[in-house]
Amino acid sequence: MLNTVQCRHYLAQLTRVLGAQSAKLELAWILQSIHHRQPPDRHLALSSMVARRVSGEPLQYILGTQPFGSLQLLTRPPVLIPRPETEDWTIRLSEYVKPTLEAPIKLLDLCTGSGCIPLLLCKLWPAGTVRTTGVDISSDAIQLAEDNAKHCGILSTSDVTPSATASAHNTFNAVLADMRDPVFVSTMKSSGEFSPFHVITSNPPYIPKDEYEQLPPSVKDYEDIRALLGDPDMYPNDADISHLSPTPRSDVGRGLSFYHDIARLAHKQQGLLAEDGVVAVEVGKGQADDVTAIFKEEGNLQHTAIWKDPWDVERVVVASPTRNVRLGL
């Protein structure tokens, strides 16, 4: 049992930064994470973790994990920490789309980050019904996604030999690539025999430039700007990330760039999305209507729906070139 006086002291420190309720919860989680360690080590760990939290570092980076659905995911800076809104719609998607062994599907997740979306879907859908691919521009993200796949016991296609019961596993492959690069589609199609994806998911960066500047330090100072800023043409240091597919002028500064790219990628003429395929993307607060319009006009995805998150914010745009009764499209 830890010294009560010390606990009270740490609690007070955390309360100043987080408020009473969060402080209590977070201290309990910190204690839980080190509870198996031996005393001198444990006290040091506690002291350092509290200090880091007080300085503004996100708890998820300090603890190194974040539960996501039925998974326990690893978290590592600067890769985006999985959000509860994302958890909610990923689970919802798994209930509306029902792949089967007779009709298995392929899924593409753009800006995959930690790999949370495809990995959870691999877990939720029956074994052997889905092959997923997660793409990200960041090698940190790709490394973390691969580590997460291993951590969650999800195989990649190279782990599963064709002779073995390949059908008995859902798979995840992480690919380092820039989805905004014009050669992206041909890169995707180059591997072996290509067939279009039945589902394209994404939680792309969607924060407008001016809002990015106002973000709380725990987000802004710790998580990758490339995962957050929805205006990639407006990076502070215009490095080699400049682009190739410029955002329409009317949308510059509105955090919508990536949706233009996704709409173009999903358009029939690219052959990336199946004819009756579905696109599901997370959006920022207030962006759902604009993203819906972008998908209709540039992606020719005429059938759309908007999902709200548990906090009553329009959080997901679901779209398809064809009617989809189950999804209400």
Place this chain on the structure above:
Amino acid sequence: MLRVAFRLHASRPRPLRCFHWTALRLAQSDILGSLDKSPIVQAVSRRMQRRTELQSQLSETLNTPEDKENMKQLSLMEPLRNAWEEWKETRNLLKETTVLLEDPDPSMRSLAGEEYTELVSKLSVMAQEKFPSLLVPPSETSHLSAMLEIKAGVGGSEAALFVGNMIRMYTAVAGHLGWKAAVTASNTTENGGMKDAMLEVKGQKAYDTLRWESGVHRVQRVPATEGSGRVHTSTVSVLVLPLEEDNGNEVKDDLFTMDEVRIEVMRSRGAGGQHVNKTESAVRLTHIPTGITVSMQDERSQHQNRRKAFMVLRARLMDRKLTQDTVDRRDLRRSLVKSADRSEKVRTYNYTQDRVTDHRLGMSIMNIDSVMDGEALQELLTELGRKYQAELLAEAAES
């Protein structure tokens, strides 16, 4: 190290003893008489009369709705009927053997004496064990695990500390009885106590055994922080709920539908999504028809909190259903169920006198540590279980 628990308790009925065959001759009419008059045997006899009535009510064709119901009842009565036939046979044998006790031949008398003893013993076993087991239906809840909700009552931080003591006590007794115990939610206080906590006890018969722990537990001791050595009285309330196997489904058809549940998240996340990386995953469920609410915030994800909250909701609704079923069954005189109105004092833990008293049993156990360590608590649980069975039997015998 052996801990000795010194027990003071009310006397229990002893099984019939076997008498020497000479004494039997004198007592024989008494034995048969007392067996026949025992409430159990009379209850079985009454059931057999009802059975005969039911049979006489069957129609010629045997396919009216009443027939179907009656035949169902009759088939349920079969095991008891077989036992009753065995009883009658044994009783007749006993009567015949009684005659032989007077036989001129000594060796015959001796044989008859032995047989007499055996038959009386057989009859008493039937009356004490076989008939009761058939009159009282087996528990429908024996497969259920238990969820204990333990809350500090009167006494502030002292009560909160005792919540911790009780968690340890139940965890220990769970270990002794082969169950798995885990704290699934808790609200800690500054001094290391718990304002409230939920303890899951998983295993067969966990609910059946622990359900009588529901109620108010009173503790009398000198608090650790008390300078003057004055004894304080505080209380902790325990509520034991039934818990079913978690197979991951949120809805248990007969308990509730998703439409009846309102799910609320606790705080606004502003813009939410990528804008915010604080963990705010607290959830509140409201079961609209009953108004039961469950709040959960101990887990680090929305999904986990939802899952736990649904588990607790299911446990509360199942408890409600079971309690309702019991109340419906004309049982107001049953003292154990009556005290489970959850606000009655069920037990006092007196540290200064080193004694635990259970108020329903009227039973005390010395050496309070032996109870708090879980060992002597087992005795109390066994006695409470026996008392419940006895009450069920009394109810069955009257019907």
